[in-house]
Amino acid sequence: MKVIFAGGGTGGHIFPAVAVIEELRSLASSFEPLFVLGGSRGAKLLEKYGVPSRSIAVRGMPRRSRAALPVFLLRLAIGVVQSLGLLLRERPAAVVAVGGYASAPLALAGALLRVPVFAAEQNTVPGVATRWNARFARRVFLAFEEARGGLRAGTDAVTVGNPVRAEIFRGDRERAIGRFGLDRGRRTILVIGGSQGARTMNRIVREALERWEPGDGAQVLFQTGEADFEAVRESCSRIAPLVAPVPFLTDMGDAYGAADLVVCRAGASTLAEITALGIPSILIPFPSATDRHQSKNAAVLEEKGAALRFEEEGLTPEVLLRAMKGLLEDEERRREMGRRAKAIGRPDAARRIAEEVLACAGKGGGSERGDKNDRGAARKGGVR
Numbered sequence: 001m002k003v004i005f006a007g008g009g010t011g012g013h014i015f016p017a018v019a020v021i022e023e024l025r026s027l028a029s030s031f032e033p034l035f036v037l038g039g040s041r042g043a044k045l046l047e048k049y050g051v052p053s054r055s056i057a058v059r060g061m062p063r064r065s066r067a068a069l070p071v072f073l074l075r076l077a078i079g080v081v082q083s084l085g086l087l088l089r090e091r092p093a094a095v096v097a098v099g100g101y102a103s104a105p106l107a108l109a110g111a112l113l114r115v116p117v118f119a120a121e122q123n124t125v126p127g128v129a130t131r132w133n134a135r136f137a138r139r140v141f142l143a144f145e146e147a148r149g150g151l152r153a154g155t156d157a158v159t160v161g162n163p164v165r166a167e168i169f170r171g172d173r174e175r176a177i178g179r180f181g182l183d184r185g186r187r188t189i190l191v192i193g194g195s196q197g198a199r200t201m202n203r204i205v206r207e208a209l210e211r212w213e214p215g216d217g218a219q220v221l222f223q224t225g226e227a228d229f230e231a232v233r234e235s236c237s238r239i240a241p242l243v244a245p246v247p248f249l250t251d252m253g254d255a256y257g258a259a260d261l262v263v264c265r266a267g268a269s270t271l272a273e274i275t276a277l278g279i280p281s282i283l284i285p286f287p288s289a290t291d292r293h294q295s296k297n298a299a300v301l302e303e304k305g306a307a308l309r310f311e312e313e314g315l316t317p318e319v320l321l322r323a324m325k326g327l328l329e330d331e332e333r334r335r336e337m338g339r340r341a342k343a344i345g346r347p348d349a350a351r352r353i354a355e356e357v358l359a360c361a362g363k364g365g366g367s368e369r370g371d372k373n374d375r376g377a378a379r380k381g382g383v384r
Contacts, residue, residue, distance in 0.1 A: 001028055001030045001031050001032065001093050001358075001361050002031075002032045002033075002034060002090055002091070002092045002093060003024065003031065003032075003033055003034075003092055003093055003094050003095075003096060003357060003361070004033075004034045004035075004036060004086075004087070004090060004092045004094075004095050004096070004106065005017045005020075005021070005033060005034070005035045005036070005095075005096045005097075005098060006035070006036040006037075006095065006096070006097050006098065006102055006103040006105075006106035006107070007035075007036075007037075007097065007098035007099050007100040007102055007103045008037075008038065008041075008042070008099065008100025008101065008102060008103075009037050009038065009039060009040075009041030009042025009043070009045075009100075009102075010041075010042065010100070011045065011269060012122060012267050012268055012269050013042075013098045013099055013100050013122075014035070014042050014045055014046060015163075015164075015165055015269045016098060016120065016122060016162055016163040016164075016268075016269060016272075016350075017035060017051075017096070017098045017163075018046075018049045018051065018165055019163035019164055019165045019166070019349075019350035020096065020163050020350050020353050020354050020357070021033045021049070021051060022049075022165065022166050022350065023163075023350045023351050023353075023354035023355075024354045024357065024358060027354055027355070027358055028358055028361075031358075033051050033052070034051075034052055034053070034054065034090060034092070035051050035052070035053045035054075036053070036054050036055070036056060036083070036086065036102060036103075036106055037053055037054070037055045037056075037102050038055065038056060038058045038059065038079075038100070038101055038102030039055055039059075039102075040055065043055075054086065055102075056078075056079040056082040056083060056086070056102060056105060056106075057075050057078045057079055057082060058075050058076055058078070058079035058101055058102055058104070058105055059071075059072060059075050059101065076104070076105065079102075079104075079105035080105040080108055080109055082105070083105040083106045083108070083109035083110075084109045084112065084113065086106075086109075087106075087109050087110060087113050087115055088113070092115060093115075093116070093360070093361035094115065094116045094117070094118060094357050094360055094361055095107065095109075095110040095115055095116070095117045095118070096117075096118045096119075096120065096353075096357060097117060097118070097119045097120070097129070097130075097133040097137070098119075098120045098122075099119075099120065099121060099122060099127055099129050099130050099133075100127075100129055101129055103119075103129050103133055104129050104132050104133060107119065107132065107133040107135075107136045107137065108132075108136060110136065111135075111136035116138055116360045116361075117133070117136045117137045117138060118137055118138060118139055118140075118141065118353075118356070118357060118360075119133040119134050119136075119137040119139075119140045119141070120140070120141045120142075120143075120353070121140060121141070121142050121143065121147050122143045122162050122268035122269065122272075123143065123144065123147065123268050123293040123294075123296070123297055124144040124146040124147055124293060124296040124297050124299075124300060125146075125147065125150055125290075125291045125292075125293040125296055126147050126150040126151055127290065127291075127293075130151075131150065131151065131152075134151050134152065134155050134157070135152070137155075137156070138156065138360065139156045139157065139158060139356065140155055140156065140157040140158075141157075141158060141160050141349075141352075141353050142157050142158065142159045142160065143159075143160075143161055143162035143268055143272065143346075143349070144159070144297070144300060145159045146296070146300060160346060160348075160349045160352045160353060161272065161276075161345070161346020161347075161348070161349035162268050162269065162271070162272035162346070162349055163272070163349045163350035163353060164269075164272050164273055164276045164347060164349065164350065165350075167251070167252070167253045168252060168253050168256065168273050168276065168277070169253065169276070169277070169347070170253045171251075171252075171253035171254045171255070171256045171257025171258075171277075172253075172254055172257050173257045173258050175254050175257070176221075176254040176255060176257050176258035177258060179251075179254060180221055180244050180246070180254075180255075180258065181244055182219055182221065182244060182258060183219055183241075183242075185217075186217055186218055186219040186242070187217060187218045187219070187260045187261075187328050188218070188219050188220070188221060188258045188259055188260050188261075189218060189219070189220045189221070189259070189260070189261045189262075189263060189324060189328070190220075190221050190223075190255055190256065190258065190259035190261070190262045190263070190264075191205050191220060191221070191222040191223065191262075191263045191264070192223050192249075192262065192263070192264035192265070192270060193205060193222065193223055193224055193225060193228065193264075198225060198265060198286075199227070199228065200312055201265065201284050201312060202224060202225065202228045202232065203228075204284070204312070204315055204316070204317055204320055205222070205263060205317075205320065206228075206231065206232050206235050206236070207235075207317035208317040208318075208320045208321040208324070209222075209232075209235075209236050209239070209243055210235055210236065210238075210317075211317060211318070211321055212239055212242065212243075212321070216325065216328070217328075218242070218324075218325075218328050219241075219242045219243070219244070220242065220243045220244065221244050221246070221249075221255060221258060221259070222236075222243060222244065222245045222246070223246055223247075223248060223249045223255075224245050224246070224247060225247060225248070226247045226248070229245060229246075229247045232245040233245050252273070256273065256274070256277055256279060259279055260279075260280075260328065260334065261279070261280055261281065261282065261324065261327055261328060261334065262274050262279050262280070262281040262282070263281070263282045263284070263320075263324065264281060264282075264283065264284070265283070265284060265285060265286050265294060266283045266284075266285040266286070266294040266295065266297045266298035266301075266309075267286070267294060267297075268297060271283075271297055271298075271301065272345070272346070272349070274341060275301070275306065275341045275342065275344045275345035275346075276342075276345035276346065276347040277341075277342070277345070278338045278339065278341050278342030278345065279338060279341060280306070280307065280327065280333075280334045280337035280338050280341060281301070281306070281307040281308070281337075281341070282307065282308045282309075282310065282320070282323055282324065282327070283298040283301065283302070283307050283308065283309045283310070284309075284310050284311075284312055284315065284320075285297070285298045285309070285311065285312070286312075287311065287312050287313060295309075295311065300344075301341065301344065304340055304343075304344060305336070305337060305340045306337055306340040306341035306343075306344055307337065307341070308323055308327070310323070
């Protein structure tokens with residue numbers, strides 16, 4: 001039973017898909033995944049999880065330059081033709097469009113060939129691709145209920161949460177302390193910088209840490225990204241034992257396991273992870289995110305008392321430092337924020353999506369039927 005996933009090459013699209021793939025692997029012995037990208041970006045990340053990938057000739061829609069529109073439309077047409085050929089060759093039981101420009105041709109091709117199509121939206125504001133994919137989808141899986149208002153009336157959508165990889169739940173504090181050289185007796189702030197658009201946030205955090213007093217009983221595990229690693233390490237040398245900068249965290253489960261507080265952007269995958277684990281957070285949304293969706297994502301957690309939100313414009317190191325110290329010194333407030341975060345979290349999102357896709361495949365909805373064991377697994381799981 002083959003299921004084709006399609007989406008952009010960023011972690012925001014790939015990680016939720018990987019979480020669903022993990023669940024499908026556990027439920028269906030015959031399951032084979034394939035991920036379709038719009039280029040080479042993301043292929044190595046998928047390879048890490050044992051997921052083969054293909055690419056089609058499609059690029060993002062130009063938002064400002066009309067001159068680039070003919071090229072976009074030509075590539076889109078080519079992408080649809082390639083998608084049709086791919087589906088005819090692979091004969092999948094279903095297509096899961098997880099957003100991003102690469103998912104649009106696959107959703108249309110699936111509909112034309114009567115392959116069941118599912119769509120997923122990770123943010124509070126549905127993207128252009130999701131709004132397009134929803135036209136052809138049997139069901140749209142939402143991470144936030146707030147996204148429903150951005151879809152056409154009558155769209156079959158269900159709020160299940162954003163899928164989280166299994167490894168996120170396997171974090172271990174003691175292992176993290178040894179791995180990152182942390183002090184067991186200190187409270188830990190995890191800063192997740194280094195991603196796309198995090199340069200300014202990294203600078204604000206770095207300048208806040210330069211004002212840190214060594215006697216505060218806290219320490220910081222700081223993912224800086226390659227570009228900012230040396231600058232952070234040098235600027236924090238005065239309090240080096242209390243700041244552990246790393247270019248990239250390869251085991252986010254352990255990093256979360258050590259964290260008493262997280263400072264990060266407000267991308268959908270990160271928010272899904274910290275809410276599933278029940279970790280309080282300080283959110284600094286990426287101001288250039290499309291439709292300011294990160295700010296709207298963060299607002300949901302802020303309104304429910306699970307996080308503090310600071311817009312990057314106007315945020316100073318002094319303000320951020322006060323917020324971090326204030327939360328670290330108020331254990332009861334952190335616990336309450338953690339409880340509220342966990343109430344938002346949907347740790348079963350990946351399983352729910354996998355069960356529904358498998359149930360559809362088991363009914364023979366696609367061009368390849370699932371086997372009897374797979375259909376039995378879906379029934380046992382209780383598709384909702």
